[in-house]
Amino acid sequence: MTNLEKYENAFIECVGVEREQLKGLNYQDAEWDSVGHMSLIAAIEEAFDIMLDTDDIIDFSSFEKGKEILEKYDVEL
Amino acid sequence: MWSFEKYKENIACIGENGSKMLYEELLEASKVFERIIPSRSLVFLFCENTSGAIVGYTSFLANKIVPLLLDSSLEIDFAESLIEKYRPSHIWLPETVDSFDYPVILNRWGYNLLETKLEPFSLHEELALLVTTSGSTGSPKLVRQSYKNIESNTRSIVEYLKIDSRERPITTLPMNYVYGTSIVNSHLSQGATILLTTKGLMQKEFWRFFVENEATSIAGVPYTYEMLKRLRFTSMSLPSLRTMTQAGGKLHPDLHREFAEYALANGVDFVIMYGAAEATARMGYLPPDKSLEKYGSMGIAIPGGKFDLIDDAGMVITEPNTIGELVYYGDNVTLGYAECGADLLKGDERAGRYETGDMATRDEDGYYTVVGRKKRFLKIFGNRVGLDETERLLRSAFSNLEFACSGVDDRMTVFMTDADVADQAIKFLVEKTGLNRTAFKAIVVEKIPRNEAGKILYGELNKIDT
Numbered sequence: 001m002t003n004l005e006k007y008e009n010a011f012i013e014c015v016g017v018e019r020e021q022l023k024g025l026n027y028q029d030a031e032w033d034s035v036g037h038m039s040l041i042a043a044i045e046e047a048f049d050i051m052l053d054t055d056d057i058i059d060f061s062s063f064e065k066g067k068e069i070l071e072k073y074d075v076e077l
Numbered sequence: 078m079w080s081f082e083k084y085k086e087n088i089a090c091i092g093e094n095g096s097k098m099l100y101e102e103l104l105e106a107s108k109v110f111e112r113i114i115p116s117r118s119l120v121f122l123f124c125e126n127t128s129g130a131i132v133g134y135t136s137f138l139a140n141k142i143v144p145l146l147l148d149s150s151l152e153i154d155f156a157e158s159l160i161e162k163y164r165p166s167h168i169w170l171p172e173t174v175d176s177f178d179y180p181v182i183l184n185r186w187g188y189n190l191l192e193t194k195l196e197p198f199s200l201h202e203e204l205a206l207l208v209t210t211s212g213s214t215g216s217p218k219l220v221r222q223s224y225k226n227i228e229s230n231t232r233s234i235v236e237y238l239k240i241d242s243r244e245r246p247i248t249t250l251p252m253n254y255v256y257g258t259s260i261v262n263s264h265l266s267q268g269a270t271i272l273l274t275t276k277g278l279m280q281k282e283f284w285r286f287f288v289e290n291e292a293t294s295i296a297g298v299p300y301t302y303e304m305l306k307r308l309r310f311t312s313m314s315l316p317s318l319r320t321m322t323q324a325g326g327k328l329h330p331d332l333h334r335e336f337a338e339y340a341l342a343n344g345v346d347f348v349i350m351y352g353a354a355e356a357t358a359r360m361g362y363l364p365p366d367k368s369l370e371k372y373g374s375m376g377i378a379i380p381g382g383k384f385d386l387i388d389d390a391g392m393v394i395t396e397p398n399t400i401g402e403l404v405y406y407g408d409n410v411t412l413g414y415a416e417c418g419a420d421l422l423k424g425d426e427r428a429g430r431y432e433t434g435d436m437a438t439r440d441e442d443g444y445y446t447v448v449g450r451k452k453r454f455l456k457i458f459g460n461r462v463g464l465d466e467t468e469r470l471l472r473s474a475f476s477n478l479e480f481a482c483s484g485v486d487d488r489m490t491v492f493m494t495d496a497d498v499a500d501q502a503i504k505f506l507v508e509k510t511g512l513n514r515t516a517f518k519a520i521v522v523e524k525i526p527r528n529e530a531g532k533i534l535y536g537e538l539n540k541i542d543t
Contacts, residue, residue, distance in 0.1 A: 016504075016507065016514050031507065031514055034277040034278055034304060035512075035515055035516070036513050036515070037279040038279065038303070053309075054313060057307070058279060058280060058281040058284060058308070
């Protein structure tokens with residue numbers, strides 16, 4: 001599985017969306033509420049074996065923004 | 078109900094755009110409503126954490142207009158069934174919501190007032206406020222709260238949390254959730270300033286608002302504390318924070334200890350509390366100086382209240398460390414339930430005594446610990462969700478199929494016999510309850526085990542739920 005697939009799967013599992021809906025997906029869309037956010041962050045941390053800083057967790061507000069954040073942790077998508 | 082005259086110059090609330098509202102403005106708003114809505118009318122108040130909801134709430138109570146507090150994002154079909162059942166004369170809701178066809182007769186503070194002209198039911202003279210018991214499974218059952226209930230519970234909370242006009246709580250809970258309502262009541266009664274935000278803990282804007290406005294307290298259900306832990310809250314710098322409260326279900330003892338240790342090291346009061354809508358809001362609290370020593374416990378009765386433990390025969394248990402059903406006595410025990418419009422005329426059916434349905438123990442020092450439940454419900458993200466009700470919902474949506482619901486707080490397990498509907502069933506529950514999908518887990522079994530009388534054997538099912 002590529003890193004991008006891992007990243008996408010975390011969203012699909014945690015916020016109840018299909019792969020086609022990921023582009024442009026923002027916090028509070030679909031089931032991406034605070035509970036979904038928490039499980040999403042947990043899934044991403046586990047998938048890439050990283051630990052996100054508080055500022056990055058609360059800045060993680062869209063599918064695209066998350067990609068930028070992961071770059072800081074040397075995760076290539 | 079309020080003493081806003083005394084705090085005229087104080088700021089009652091600050092909105093997320095920085096707009097401030099003085100207590101004087103709440104007083105004036107109250108006069109506006111007095112001219113439009115007759116006293117003893119029923120109003121549906123669709124809440125969001127903005128000044129419009131606050132203005133409506135305080136004005137209705139001041140004018141003896143009875144509000145039913147609902148979530149502004151309530152499912153429209155459910156809202157309509159409630160309107161049909163209880164026939165409110167008016168609806169106060171955010172101007173961004175246009176789900177209803179009734180004419181708008183007032184537009185202010187970002188809210189609209191709709192007039193329904195429905196034939197009203199008579200309201201009992203003591204009735205002050207109505208709240209839902211479990212919005213999530215769509216039950217139309219309401220809790221009837223009196224003026225005495227609200228005043229008494231507010232007084233107790235102010236006393237044990239030592240709330241004064243310098244407090245600046247930030248909203249983390251919906252105002253229609255009794256824990257959220259109790260924060261509004263206790264702080265507005267003392268001239269404090271409520272920081273109103275529609276943003277959540279997982280959003281940058283929330284924390285910016287927190288820091289800029291120097292919030293002094295934060296409130297949370299168990300799940301909130303799970304989130305704070307994930308946010309590595311204990312390493313955040315929040316110098317204005319003085320109090321953290323927790324209610325809405327039992328906090329995991331490990332988390333309780335962790336936050337109690339943090340609080341002790343940082344000069345913050347961490348207060349575990351216990352309550353229910355049927356007791357207005359609060360019944361018990363763990364004094365912050367005991368938070369670490371008594372972690373896992375929910376504490377003692379609030380000022381003016383009393384707890385008893387009773388055994389199966391209804392006798393009061395006097396020995397320590399013995400499990401019994403927790404019974405509460407106090408002026409905040411509500412009048413009773415309403416299940417239809419005619420019930421709004423009913424008086425006090427509880428006479429100050431409430432059987433909580435929680436099983437608890439009391440230690441040698443008099444501190445209570447909740448150890449289980451008599452009734453079949455879970456607390457999911459702070460919301461009460463009935464397991465039998467959920468089974469009924471599933472059965473009626475997926476006819477002829479068998480379901481059994483069990484599980485632990487924050488995670489319901491749905492047992493079913495047909496693997497093909499597992500995804501659909503979970504999706505259905507997410508839509509119906511508005512709870513995130515992580516709250517549900519599906520397990521497919523060959524058959525739902527039952528005893529000879531046809532009762533589901535949940536114990537058997539729980540064994541395979543790991």
